[in-house]
Amino acid sequence: MQKLDLSSDLDSRARDVLREVIIQHISTGEPISSRSLAKCGRFGLSSASLRNVMADLEDLGYLAQPHTSAGRIPTDRGYRFFIEHLMTSRALTRREREAIDDEVRHANEIDDVLHHASSLLSKLSDQVGIVFMPTLLQFTVRSMDFVQIAESKIMCILVGMNGVVVNKIIGTRQPFSRDELEKIGRYISVEFSGMTLDAIRRQLVRMTEEERALHDQMLQKTIALGIEAVNDVAPVEHELYVEGTSSILMKPDFADAAALRRTMLALQEKEKLIDILESCLDEDGLQILIGSETDFTQVHNFSLVARRYGSSQAPLGMVGIIGPMRMEYARIAPLVDYLSRVLSRKIEEGELQQ
Amino acid sequence: MQKLDLSSDLDSRARDVLREVIIQHISTGEPISSRSLAKCGRFGLSSASLRNVMADLEDLGYLAQPHTSAGRIPTDRGYRFFIEHLMTSRALTRREREAIDDEVRHANEIDDVLHHASSLLSKLSDQVGIVFMPTLLQFTVRSMDFVQIAESKIMCILVGMNGVVVNKIIGTRQPFSRDELEKIGRYISVEFSGMTLDAIRRQLVRMTEEERALHDQMLQKTIALGIEAVNDVAPVEHELYVEGTSSILMKPDFADAAALRRTMLALQEKEKLIDILESCLDEDGLQILIGSETDFTQVHNFSLVARRYGSSQAPLGMVGIIGPMRMEYARIAPLVDYLSRVLSRKIEEGELQQ
DNA sequence: GTTAGCACTCCCAGCACGCGAGTGCTACCG
DNA sequence: CGGTAGCACTCGCGTGCTGGGAGTGCTAAC
Numbered sequence: 001m002q003k004l005d006l007s008s009d010l011d012s013r014a015r016d017v018l019r020e021v022i023i024q025h026i027s028t029g030e031p032i033s034s035r036s037l038a039k040c041g042r043f044g045l046s047s048a049s050l051r052n053v054m055a056d057l058e059d060l061g062y063l064a065q066p067h068t069s070a071g072r073i074p075t076d077r078g079y080r081f082f083i084e085h086l087m088t089s090r091a092l093t094r095r096e097r098e099a100i101d102d103e104v105r106h107a108n109e110i111d112d113v114l115h116h117a118s119s120l121l122s123k124l125s126d127q128v129g130i131v132f133m134p135t136l137l138q139f140t141v142r143s144m145d146f147v148q149i150a151e152s153k154i155m156c157i158l159v160g161m162n163g164v165v166v167n168k169i170i171g172t173r174q175p176f177s178r179d180e181l182e183k184i185g186r187y188i189s190v191e192f193s194g195m196t197l198d199a200i201r202r203q204l205v206r207m208t209e210e211e212r213a214l215h216d217q218m219l220q221k222t223i224a225l226g227i228e229a230v231n232d233v234a235p236v237e238h239e240l241y242v243e244g245t246s247s248i249l250m251k252p253d254f255a256d257a258a259a260l261r262r263t264m265l266a267l268q269e270k271e272k273l274i275d276i277l278e279s280c281l282d283e284d285g286l287q288i289l290i291g292s293e294t295d296f297t298q299v300h301n302f303s304l305v306a307r308r309y310g311s312s313q314a315p316l317g318m319v320g321i322i323g324p325m326r327m328e329y330a331r332i333a334p335l336v337d338y339l340s341r342v343l344s345r346k347i348e349e350g351e352l353q354q
Numbered sequence: 355m356q357k358l359d360l361s362s363d364l365d366s367r368a369r370d371v372l373r374e375v376i377i378q379h380i381s382t383g384e385p386i387s388s389r390s391l392a393k394c395g396r397f398g399l400s401s402a403s404l405r406n407v408m409a410d411l412e413d414l415g416y417l418a419q420p421h422t423s424a425g426r427i428p429t430d431r432g433y434r435f436f437i438e439h440l441m442t443s444r445a446l447t448r449r450e451r452e453a454i455d456d457e458v459r460h461a462n463e464i465d466d467v468l469h470h471a472s473s474l475l476s477k478l479s480d481q482v483g484i485v486f487m488p489t490l491l492q493f494t495v496r497s498m499d500f501v502q503i504a505e506s507k508i509m510c511i512l513v514g515m516n517g518v519v520v521n522k523i524i525g526t527r528q529p530f531s532r533d534e535l536e537k538i539g540r541y542i543s544v545e546f547s548g549m550t551l552d553a554i555r556r557q558l559v560r561m562t563e564e565e566r567a568l569h570d571q572m573l574q575k576t577i578a579l580g581i582e583a584v585n586d587v588a589p590v591e592h593e594l595y596v597e598g599t600s601s602i603l604m605k606p607d608f609a610d611a612a613a614l615r616r617t618m619l620a621l622q623e624k625e626k627l628i629d630i631l632e633s634c635l636d637e638d639g640l641q642i643l644i645g646s647e648t649d650f651t652q653v654h655n656f657s658l659v660a661r662r663y664g665s666s667q668a669p670l671g672m673v674g675i676i677g678p679m680r681m682e683y684a685r686i687a688p689l690v691d692y693l694s695r696v697l698s699r700k701i702e703e704g705e706l707q708q
Numbered sequence: 709g710t711t712a713g714c715a716c717t718c719c720c721a722g723c724a725c726g727c728g729a730g731t732g733c734t735a736c737c738g
Numbered sequence: 739c740g741g742t743a744g745c746a747c748t749c750g751c752g753t754g755c756t757g758g759g760a761g762t763g764c765t766a767a768c
Binding site for chain 2: 143145147149150155157159163165167169178182245246249250254255256257260261264265268
Binding site for chain 3: 385387388389401402405406408409419422423424425
């Protein structure tokens, strides 16, 4: 089909033209004509010559015309080439960097951090900010504490190895003394430290069948409470923050009602978004999915710029932005990159609460 | 201007016509013509006669024409009259009632309940569900507990008189023994039970100035931790859940892009929504605000159906739906009413966690 | 290889036209 | 005197047509 090494397809003039077309199109949103390229002065060529170059670029699949007698717009492939070979990322401004630092520094609860991160990202990029945290299935326990908070309610506090804190309330029938609760907490913390919630549950269930448990009343209580504690925590819902959908409403790319509608619906279809983000979790660096690469079925002219966050051994989730293909990648890529790094550092330092 | 006692304006025929116009318009979304009224068979009158009645209703401000030679649509005032005098609320179906009961029964954390409530409401009504919980300024404390969860992190668990549980993580410099933490918790729970967070804070600050505190090291620690615990909890952000905006996207009422845009923006402007909902907090029963009554500046054709929830002495917030003026009030009003009651009962029973 | 010129294509805004729906009014009927 | 039939009038909307403008592709000349 096409040559694999895209970088060799194009001579330097063609690259310059492609770059200029994309830059102009990103800033105006309009199809770019040969004339407007000639006028920009960067080439010293007439519009007729540029037309030839553009026709070549179209043949190679980097540009397309919405209709005959319209200018050219970049294709998915054009953007892809631009991002990989032509773009020079803009450094963050001090204000951007400080905004991110501040936002992340001041939050304690992980929910808060993620929520703020997505809305900050949305504000800085003027696109839709998304932050995704998958289920805690691989959550490994460092310690567990139990606190009586009402007559028949006990709060269980789970601290994970990664510093994430989860708590839940358990209803109980039998009474527990303060002392018992402390003992149970200590016992579980010691015995099950480093295990996943699922493993703990299975272990506890197995223990109920052992002979000793039948006689040791304290152990019975421990098991009962322990099972309650880990039940229903593990398959906690995926958390997905989608912030700033209004910013996208204003973009001229969504002039007509149908497109607007489709877009809003797509952004609210969380399952699909989660699918996409989950499939990105394996990759390491900054990821940019363009147009059809995103697997958005209803809406095809969207791009995703995202990066994994969390400690390097135990990635937590994805953070990024979604916007029309026509976006300022040069500005947005470093933004997402930086935020994800700051976020990861914060999480490695630990002690974030859920 | 207009007579205050609206119910006396209209004879029984006019009422019937108004009711029919509104019912038809709610179900079709189209302006209603005299002919379609005549055809419905409920009147035994010709379209000409109905035209006369409709002209009267228009003069009185209950109906309006989008333009000459179009049928009539109800005005805000028309809907208002309909709701107060003409509508017969439809009883909930068993499925609806069960869905609500289930949803509320199964949740433990108040965040969850509210979140699910709004999305459930949205699903059942096919409108936008909203749930609002104002700041916890009037949150009165029943007990406080402190648990060490990491080297320099302590979790504080606040249980409110209304059973709501709030927790936060505090970073500490000085170390606390398990025993100390327990003592501090007990002390604060006893001394400050029944006070608001704000009152507790002020009291603690006052105590630092007392002579005794300067010498009693334990008291110093208690005060330090207590202040940390209540700080920044009180002015916790207003919680506002807005769920199901996509359902509204599909309604034919928002055919054109501009209206769609305005609507989405309005629904995302949380401050405005909070204002509106806050102003409803004083009222007791089900509240219906129609069109211009809602104070929505950008969008004027919206209605709000909402009701307060929480215990009768200490109302917690508002729950309801937002949709186009043209909505099935007869079905939605009982829905909101019932959900708010179930929610309130759940909260009165207590032990909800935040 | 570059460029000027020209024919061709297509979009789009504006306009006129006719149709259909719905009203208001008036005259007539029981 | 309330109800009704009939008719003229108004308005919105869809349709088809047209002219202008923008942009391209191609060709021939430099």
